Amino acid sequence: MKRVPVTLDVNGESHALSLEPRRLLSDALREECGLTGVHVGCENGVCGACTVLIDGAPARACLIFAVQMQGHAIATIESVARGGALSPLQQALHEEHGLQCGFCTPGLVMTMEAWLKDNPDPDETAIRAALSGHLCRCTGYQSIVAAVKRAARIARERA
Amino acid sequence: MKPAPFAYHRAADATDALAVMAGASDAAFLSGGQSLAPMLNLRMARPALLIDLNDCAELSGVTLGDGGLRIGALTRHHHLATDATVRSRHPLLAEAAATIGSDAIRRRGTLGGSLAHADPAAQLPLIATLCGAVIALQSARGARMIEADDFFVSALETAREPNELVVAATFPDLAPATGWGLAQLCKVAGDFAVASAAATLALDGAGAIVDARLAVGAVCDRPMALDAAGLRGARPGPDVFEDFAMAAVGALDIADAPGIDADDRRDLAAAMIVEAMTRAAARAGRAA
Numbered sequence A: 001m002k003r004v005p006v007t008l009d010v011n012g013e014s015h016a017l018s019l020e021p022r023r024l025l026s027d028a029l030r031e032e033c034g035l036t037g038v039h040v041g042c043e044n045g046v047c048g049a050c051t052v053l054i055d056g057a058p059a060r061a062c063l064i065f066a067v068q069m070q071g072h073a074i075a076t077i078e079s080v081a082r083g084g085a086l087s088p089l090q091q092a093l094h095e096e097h098g099l100q101c102g103f104c105t106p107g108l109v110m111t112m113e114a115w116l117k118d119n120p121d122p123d124e125t126a127i128r129a130a131l132s133g134h135l136c137r138c139t140g141y142q143s144i145v146a147a148v149k150r151a152a153r154i155a156r157e158r159a
Numbered sequence B: 001m002k003p004a005p006f007a008y009h010r011a012a013d014a015t016d017a018l019a020v021m022a023g024a025s026d027a028a029f030l031s032g033g034q035s036l037a038p039m040l041n042l043r044m045a046r047p048a049l050l051i052d053l054n055d056c057a058e059l060s061g062v063t064l065g066d067g068g069l070r071i072g073a074l075t076r077h078h079h080l081a082t083d084a085t086v087r088s089r090h091p092l093l094a095e096a097a098a099t100i101g102s103d104a105i106r107r108r109g110t111l112g113g114s115l116a117h118a119d120p121a122a123q124l125p126l127i128a129t130l131c132g133a134v135i136a137l138q139s140a141r142g143a144r145m146i147e148a149d150d151f152f153v154s155a156l157e158t159a160r161e162p163n164e165l166v167v168a169a170t171f172p173d174l175a176p177a178t179g180w181g182l183a184q185l186c187k188v189a190g191d192f193a194v195a196s197a198a199a200t201l202a203l204d205g206a207g208a209i210v211d212a213r214l215a216v217g218a219v220c221d222r223p224m225a226l227d228a229a230g231l232r233g234a235r236p237g238p239d240v241f242e243d244f245a246m247a248a249v250g251a252l253d254i255a256d257a258p259g260i261d262a263d264d265r266r267d268l269a270a271a272m273i274v275e276a277m278t279r280a281a282a283r284a285g286r287a288a
């Protein structure tokens, strides 16, 4: 099938690409842009590992075609630590042992970075509901929930 | 897996989308992609052309119309769940949308896509069936309106012709003081329900039921409206609800499904009906 030109705006950088329309955004980000922090688990929208932000809102990169993204701003996990400094959520995940193999981590960080902006002081039930779109096979989730709570506290203190 | 090759057209507006559809032989509309993309990835769908509706701004949004809320097909689940007008005018629809999948799914998935996809366990088809929503369809040849109950035919099958665009759906206003309830049994929060039910109840000044509507999802091959006329005049309460639920599921065509047999599905559907009615009764005000 014919390739089509598309310019992806990712983490503030512009990538001029030529892609088949069937190319998944997740694959384009990994293979064309070199952003391998975008993890691919299921390609069904279920596991959440590939979650990125599109115009600030979380989305499954495996359920979007890269050609659709002309004119939209994409943010991946690579944009979260600013100048090498971990975000409050990344710091809290580190301190609370919120990751083991780290496969699920980039996707859930993207979801929760956006979610914490709208929910600066969340309770545990709300955190668990927000995390329900992300599968983690290692941690049993307790340490992730603790990390999100801690991240909210750190962010409130920094504010 | 990866999709089979397809061509892509980013429609500028609905007119453009319909014109391209009219000239194509094997095309599909693409809205949120939250059902279509998995089907393409699994190669359960292999259209030659995708017509992307995401730039069709006129297909998106909520307007107050005669006797109801008109909701554009491209309106996202997230918008339905959070919009102040929907939450005040149709709280049942807002609550149903808030329980779909997870945040990332709700940010992209759309009303039109959910109706056209017609998953038997999906929330929005259930509420559309319960409320008698009217779905507006359009093709290059003309427009027509169809009631939800006539629209949903079977699992992933609707009365929509392949070249017809879902433009909007109008959800009639709930009568004043009507109570509403939604009950869903999901194995994991955000999963499709194993059984679901939705109810609206209106009471008279003496507390008797003057109007009741019920629908069940996930246990038949499409959402099913139940005949609730027999509830008129009854007083809401556990016995009335249970008797109604047992009779209602007995009349439904419920088959064995993978991992669950028909009897269990019937029991779960009955439990969801009772739960939805109980919630609706608790919210129902008494008419003056």
Ligand SMILES: Cc1cc2nc3c(=O)[nH]c(=O)nc-3n(C[C@H](O)[C@H](O)[C@H](O)COP(=O)(O)OP(=O)(O)OC[C@H]3O[C@@H](n4cnc5c(N)ncnc54)[C@H](O)[C@@H]3O)c2cc1C
Binding pocket: A044, A045, A046, B028, B029, B030, B031, B032, B033, B034, B035, B036, B037, B038, B053, B073, B074, B099, B100, B101, B102, B105, B108, B109, B110, B111, B112, B113, B114, B116, B117, B119, B121, B122, B123, B124, B164, B165, B166, B167, B190, B191, B192, B193
């Ligand atoms: C992990 C996950 C969990 C989910 N959980 C739930 C859940 O709990 N409950 C639930 O209800 N749904 C759930 N969904 C599905 C989600 O709600 C979808 O958004 C919805 O079913 C389809 O809407 P869409 O806009 O994404 O449509 P698309 O995927 O873009 O399209 C779906 C179908 O409709 C057609 N179509 C799209 N728009 C139109 C239109 N305007 N006119 C005519 N045809 C059109 C397409 O050609 C395609 O056949 C889930 C999805 C995922 C990935």
Ligand code: FES
Binding pocket: A039, A040, A041, A042, A043, A044, A045, A046, A047, A048, A049, A050, A051, A060, A061, A062, A063
């Ligand atoms: S790879 Fe996208 S959700 Fe699993």
Ligand code: FES
Binding pocket: A098, A099, A100, A101, A102, A103, A104, A105, A135, A136, A137, A138, A139
């Ligand atoms: S840390 Fe291994 S999957 Fe979550």
